Amino acid sequence: MNIGFVAIIIIVIIILVLLVSCIKIVPQARAVVVERLGAYQATWNTGLHFKMPIIDRVARKVDLKEQVVDFDPQPVITKDNVTMRIDTVVFYQITDPKMFCYGVANPIMAIENLTATTLRNIIGDLELDQTLTSRETINTKMRASLDEATDPWGIKVNRVELKNIIPPSAIQDAMEKQMKAERERREAILRAEGEKKSTILVAEGQKESAILDAEAEKQAAILRAEAKKEAMIREAEGEAAAILKVQQANADGIRFLKEAGADQAVLTMKSLEAFEKAADGQATKIIIPSEIQSLAGLAKSAKEIISE
Numbered sequence: 001m002n003i004g005f006v007a008i009i010i011i012v013i014i015i016l017v018l019l020v021s022c023i024k025i026v027p028q029a030r031a032v033v034v035e036r037l038g039a040y041q042a043t044w045n046t047g048l049h050f051k052m053p054i055i056d057r058v059a060r061k062v063d064l065k066e067q068v069v070d071f072d073p074q075p076v077i078t079k080d081n082v083t084m085r086i087d088t089v090v091f092y093q094i095t096d097p098k099m100f101c102y103g104v105a106n107p108i109m110a111i112e113n114l115t116a117t118t119l120r121n122i123i124g125d126l127e128l129d130q131t132l133t134s135r136e137t138i139n140t141k142m143r144a145s146l147d148e149a150t151d152p153w154g155i156k157v158n159r160v161e162l163k164n165i166i167p168p169s170a171i172q173d174a175m176e177k178q179m180k181a182e183r184e185r186r187e188a189i190l191r192a193e194g195e196k197k198s199t200i201l202v203a204e205g206q207k208e209s210a211i212l213d214a215e216a217e218k219q220a221a222i223l224r225a226e227a228k229k230e231a232m233i234r235e236a237e238g239e240a241a242a243i244l245k246v247q248q249a250n251a252d253g254i255r256f257l258k259e260a261g262a263d264q265a266v267l268t269m270k271s272l273e274a275f276e277k278a279a280d281g282q283a284t285k286i287i288i289p290s291e292i293q294s295l296a297g298l299a300k301s302a303k304e305i306i307s308e
Contacts, residue, residue: 024049031097035059043097062097066158069108073166074116076123078131085166088115090146091159099154107153118145128167135162
């Protein structure tokens with residue numbers, strides 16, 4: 001009785017273990033390919049799944065995330081017969097787990113060999129200089145070719161990059177010398193252009209300075225002429241005012257003498273004295289009106305008669 005009970009317990013445990021083993025949970029970004037009796041049965045995506053015990057088995061677990069594989073440098077020959085080594089980096093993603101499992105035996109090796117042959121075909125149509133300056137073009141062509149070739153395997157090639165282009169050492173030395181000569185040439189050109197611009201700026205500065213000096217001298221001459229003219233005008237106005245005051249004073253004196261009853265001879269003499277003061281010793285010739293001259297003559301005649 002005890003043996004039978006233990007046997008039942010063992011059987012129940014085996015059944016539970018089998019049932020538990022038939023429960024599968026597929027995580028995110030993963031897929032499981034299931035076979036039944038050796039044939040493809042289904043592809044399980046993310047979630048909870050059950051399989052038939054014994055007859056169903058998990059053939060392959062597939063990672064659906066984008067993956068990166070870095071291949072070793074491959075020897076290639078350019079159109080101008082230069083041998084170089086190029087290593088590539090391929091970014092790919094599994095889009096069909098069933099085709100990935102059954103399409104090719106070793107997908108990574110297949111991609112590596114396909115990458116090498118595609119790279120040789122593309123580089124063979126390019127010369128060395130084109131190879132070094134056409135990375136983007138080479139990457140685009142390789143991605144298109146690899147993506148088309150790997151489509152039957154359930155693989156999508158998202159991106160291909162040329163990681164390193166390693167030319168022969170002799171070519172590297174020649175390229176370094178060429179780049180050094182080119183840098184020296186550019187440096188000489190930049191130095192010459194700098195000296196040229198500096199000379200032009202100095203000449204323009206001297207020209208501007210000469211123009212400003214000439215303008216300043218012109219303005220100074222104009223100001224001096226205006227100052228001189230203003231001084232002459234002020235001087236003439238001053239002299240005219242002085243003469244006017246003297247004449248006014250003489251006129252007032254004569255009017256005073258006339259009002260005091262002075263005779264014509266005294267008035268004539270005062271007028272002559274006024275003219276003498278007006279000249280102020282500066283004039284060499286004085287023009288006397290004819291009336292004053294006649295009066296002066298009469299005064300002289302009267303003086304002579306009186307003296308006799």
